[in-house]
Amino acid sequence: MLYEFRYRAPKTASEMIRLLDDHRDDGKILAGGTDLLPNIRDGNIRPAVVIDAKKIQSADSIAWSASEGLVMGNAVTINDVLRCREARELFPVLCDCARQLASHQIRNRATVAGNVVNASPCADMAPALLCLDAFAVLESASGTRQVPFSEFFTGVKHTVLKAGEFLEKIIIPASAAGARGYYLKLKRIAGHDLGIIGVLMVRRNNGIRFGVSSAAPTPVLVDGMLDKDGVDAAIVKVLAAIKPIDDIRASGEYRAFMASTYIRRLWQEIK
Amino acid sequence: MMKIKVTVNGLEYERDVAEHRTLLHFIRDDLGLSGTKEGCGMGECGACTVFLNGKVVNACLVLAAEADGASIETIEGQAGSFGLSDIQKAFEKNHAVQCGFCTPGMVMSVKELLRHNGKPTPEAIKEAIEGNFCRCTGYTQIIEAVLDLTGQGDLKGELKHV
Numbered sequence: 391m392l393y394e395f396r397y398r399a400p401k402t403a404s405e406m407i408r409l410l411d412d413h414r415d416d417g418k419i420l421a422g423g424t425d426l427l428p429n430i431r432d433g434n435i436r437p438a439v440v441i442d443a444k445k446i447q448s449a450d451s452i453a454w455s456a457s458e459g460l461v462m463g464n465a466v467t468i469n470d471v472l473r474c475r476e477a478r479e480l481f482p483v484l485c486d487c488a489r490q491l492a493s494h495q496i497r498n499r500a501t502v503a504g505n506v507v508n509a510s511p512c513a514d515m516a517p518a519l520l521c522l523d524a525f526a527v528l529e530s531a532s533g534t535r536q537v538p539f540s541e542f543f544t545g546v547k548h549t550v551l552k553a554g555e556f557l558e559k560i561i562i563p564a565s566a567a568g569a570r571g572y573y574l575k576l577k578r579i580a581g582h583d584l585g586i587i588g589v590l591m592v593r594r595n596n597g598i599r600f601g602v603s604s605a606a607p608t609p610v611l612v613d614g615m616l617d618k619d620g621v622d623a624a625i626v627k628v629l630a631a632i633k634p635i636d637d638i639r640a641s642g643e644y645r646a647f648m649a650s651t652y653i654r655r656l657w658q659e660i661k
Numbered sequence: 662m663m664k665i666k667v668t669v670n671g672l673e674y675e676r677d678v679a680e681h682r683t684l685l686h687f688i689r690d691d692l693g694l695s696g697t698k699e700g701c702g703m704g705e706c707g708a709c710t711v712f713l714n715g716k717v718v719n720a721c722l723v724l725a726a727e728a729d730g731a732s733i734e735t736i737e738g739q740a741g742s743f744g745l746s747d748i749q750k751a752f753e754k755n756h757a758v759q760c761g762f763c764t765p766g767m768v769m770s771v772k773e774l775l776r777h778n779g780k781p782t783p784e785a786i787k788e789a790i791e792g793n794f795c796r797c798t799g800y801t802q803i804i805e806a807v808l809d810l811t812g813q814g815d816l817k818g819e820l821k822h823v
């Protein structure tokens with residue numbers, strides 16, 4: 391790393407909050423580093439202090455209970471999710487998104503928390519967290535607050551997180567257990583790549599919903615659909631909710647076209 | 662600067678490192694273990710793949726400071742006093758090495774795969790080495806090496822050489 395910074399590794403959440411408070415302007419949280427370190431290397435960000443959030447006690451715990459749901463600490467990695475039996479059995483759509491994120495080595499480091507705080511439009515965990523009514527627990531010197539992911543993303547690389555605040559855990563409520571669906575992610579190559587468009591369709595007792603990535607400034611949730619509305623109505627509704635752009639990976643027109651193709655495929659597949 | 666203690670290939674090291682130093686540069690330049698390669702430096706190519714506490718990671722995306730107390734395994738730790746490891750032998754036998762730049766990383770990813778899956782399908786092998794780029798040998802020989810090693814040599818004929 392050409393650029394110099396200091397490294398701190400708090401052992402408790404309160405120590406973390408104190409450090410963050412001291413470094414509101416020049417501190418950056420480090421989770422798996424798979425977004426942060428390339429960004430520092432490229433000179434896009436220049437923190438004076440990098441605060442490692444992985445050494446906080448039990449931050450790497452992923453635990454299921456029927457009362458709380460699936461609780462994931464801030465240091466839980468994508469592969470930790472895939473190794474968790476309850477995650478695989480009760481939240482298959484979470485795992486379907488996880489499996490399609492980056493490469494095996496990256497999945498061993500990348501955290502779910504880092505994926506959502508980084509808030510890229512193509513964040514692959516976001517469609518699942520949106521469709522499963524997950525929420526983030528945020529901690530700061532002024533206390534704790536809970537924010538559902540439907541209100542978490544505010545723009546490209548922007549979230550509701552304030553300076554001095556950190557994401558302590560992500561919770562998927564028990565009521566979302568058993569939701570079924572698949573995530574279709576279009577990439578330029580068969581191997582690991584960021585998405586051109588990603589569509590997750592989820593079926594829950596109360597209806598059908600879609601989580602869409604790489605299609606708008608933020609990941610998008612489109613819910614409130616029923617079988618009897620039919621697939622054409624679903625496509626109209628999703629296309630009205632997304633704003634795909636032209637960039638180096640694809641044109642906006644192609645993204646919209648593939649979004650509707652994927653919706654049609656998923657609609658047939660997930661009965 | 663900070664002091665870190667790591668175990669690399671079974672040997673303990675205690676060193677002062679700059680806090681912004683990557684684990685990759687620490688391994689290559691401070692410890693002199695140059696078997697681990699630097700390709701892209703951005704987690705794309707996998708040339709720097711090593712084991713960190715029993716899991717493969719891109720050493721270019723880890724700080725040496727984060728590895729304090731950790732156990733690390735690199736390509737230098739693979740061959741024993743009786744010669745190359747089984748994975749290395751299979752790579753050699755199946756012509757899965759040409760320039761050799763991706764090989765250290767490939768061997769690490771294959772080792773992680775075989776720990777969890779004794780008979781991986783060609784599809785599972787492809788997935789395991791998805792984060793390791795090869796730009797000369799071609800992936801087919803690498804996949805064949807793994808099939809051969811896992812007693813599935815009969816599947817080799819089904820792969821296309823490009």
Ligand SMILES: Cc1cc2nc3c(=O)[nH]c(=O)nc-3n(C[C@H](O)[C@H](O)[C@H](O)COP(=O)(O)OP(=O)(O)OC[C@H]3O[C@@H](n4cnc5c(N)ncnc54)[C@H](O)[C@@H]3O)c2cc1C
Pocket residue numbers: 418419420421422423424425426427428443464490491492493496499500501502503504505506507508512513514515551555556557558582583584585703704705
């Ligand atoms: C080669 C490569 C391929 C990739 N492919 C994909 C892909 O296919 N799909 C995809 O979605 N992503 C992909 N990514 C991006 C990245 O791996 C993911 O977004 C990952 O989940 C980020 O998590 P992390 O733990 O590494 O975050 P970090 O890089 O450590 O952090 C990301 C951001 O979140 C902040 N942060 C982290 N944790 C917290 C916390 N607890 N509280 C507050 N702020 C926090 C950091 O300060 C930083 O700004 C790829 C990256 C690489 C290098």
